[in-house]
Amino acid sequence: MDSSWTMWLSCMWVAWFMLVSAEFQRFEHPVKADGSLSFLVIGDWGRKGAYNQSHVALQMGKVGEELGIDFVISTGDNFYEEGLASPYDPAFSHSFTDIYTASSLQKQWYSVLGNHDYRGDVLAQLSPILRRIDSRWLCLRSFLVDTDIAEFFFIDTTPFVDQYFRDPKHQKFDWRGVIPRKKYLSRILKDLRGALKESVAKWRIVIGHHPIKSIGHHGPTKELITHLLPILEANSVDIYINGHDHCLEHFSSITSSLQFFTSGGGSKAWKGDFDYLDGGEEMKFYYDGQGFMSVVLTPTNAKIGFHDVLGRVQHSLDLSKQTYNAYTAM
Numbered sequence: 001m002d003s004s005w006t007m008w009l010s011c012m013w014v015a016w017f018m019l020v021s022a023e024f025q026r027f028e029h030p031v032k033a034d035g036s037l038s039f040l041v042i043g044d045w046g047r048k049g050a051y052n053q054s055h056v057a058l059q060m061g062k063v064g065e066e067l068g069i070d071f072v073i074s075t076g077d078n079f080y081e082e083g084l085a086s087p088y089d090p091a092f093s094h095s096f097t098d099i100y101t102a103s104s105l106q107k108q109w110y111s112v113l114g115n116h117d118y119r120g121d122v123l124a125q126l127s128p129i130l131r132r133i134d135s136r137w138l139c140l141r142s143f144l145v146d147t148d149i150a151e152f153f154f155i156d157t158t159p160f161v162d163q164y165f166r167d168p169k170h171q172k173f174d175w176r177g178v179i180p181r182k183k184y185l186s187r188i189l190k191d192l193r194g195a196l197k198e199s200v201a202k203w204r205i206v207i208g209h210h211p212i213k214s215i216g217h218h219g220p221t222k223e224l225i226t227h228l229l230p231i232l233e234a235n236s237v238d239i240y241i242n243g244h245d246h247c248l249e250h251f252s253s254i255t256s257s258l259q260f261f262t263s264g265g266g267s268k269a270w271k272g273d274f275d276y277l278d279g280g281e282e283m284k285f286y287y288d289g290q291g292f293m294s295v296v297l298t299p300t301n302a303k304i305g306f307h308d309v310l311g312r313v314q315h316s317l318d319l320s321k322q323t324y325n326a327y328t329a330m
């Protein structure tokens with residue numbers, strides 16, 4: 001074998017290895033000096049302030065101040081109706097920078113993409129150009145944030161939904177980076193399984209755009225029940241948080257310690273527009289209006305609040321880590 005052939009072979013091997021060993025990009029986020037962590041969760045928001053987006057933002061600022069939050073999580077559908085047209089789309093400033101202006105919200109934002117974000121230039125929101133415009137912004141497809149007391153697994157759920165591929169109707173999706181789809185999805189599931197296996201005992205929180213449990217307009221996502229839920233249950237995930245349904249919800253699993261939260265009330269809510277399903281005994285809370293979630297985590301406790309457009313707490317709960325997350329409503 002001549003040396004250029006050997007060189008070519010070893011390059012191919014390196015390329016192949018990088019491909020098969022690719023995994024979630026990992027970020028570290030420090031906890032507070034007392035070992036705790038607090039954050040807000042908002043979803044389905046970017047409407048240039050309309051539909052009470054600005055009012056929700058104002059209350060987030062107040063609650064964020066009280067809790068001294070460490071970061072904000074966005075569950076996707078960040079920019080309506082069709083994501084961003086490019087990284088220079090002024091909608092980024094008009095719906096994000098100019099809206100979430102409170103000093104308490106000048107923290108890192110960790111965001112996933114929603115289905116509406118896939119209807120624009122999908123690469124725009126992932127672009128480092130946005131981080132130069134507003135350094136708070138971080139949106140990736142699937143990634144992991146590690147803190148001393150909790151690990152956050154952000155999952156790109158939109159490509160799981162069959163209907164967007166089979167019957168997109170008037171919607172045009174930008175599937176760059178997703179095709180071939182089957183490979184893309186199995187990679188996410190494999191990486192998630194691997195990351196959960198490696199994770200040492202602490203809070204495990206998984207974030208996606210689409211609901212696993214919901215009685216809202218869209219309801220549960222069957223593809224996630226089939227492919228994602230079994231992984232969450234098998235790896236003692238504590239909490240799954242999503243948006244997509246424009247409401248606030250809490251479900252408590254009857255077969256595991258998993259809690260399901262919807263935070264999709266960042267702007268336009270569907271108040272009264274749709275009939276909803278019976279949530280059964282797992283349903284603990286459903287609020288068909290605008291709002292957001294707050295979370296305070298210690299190594300052993302999680303205190304969760306659901307706030308409406310006026311900042312009022314509509315529902316709250318405490319989870320305890322020692323008691324296998326048996327949850328107590330307050």
Ligand SMILES: *[C@@H]1O[C@H](CO)[C@@H](O)[C@H](O)[C@H]1NC(C)=O
Pocket residue numbers: 051052055269309310
């Ligand atoms: C905004 O919030 C107020 C106060 O709850 C409510 O009365 C109003 O209907 C909301 N507006 C929209 C457009 O949702």
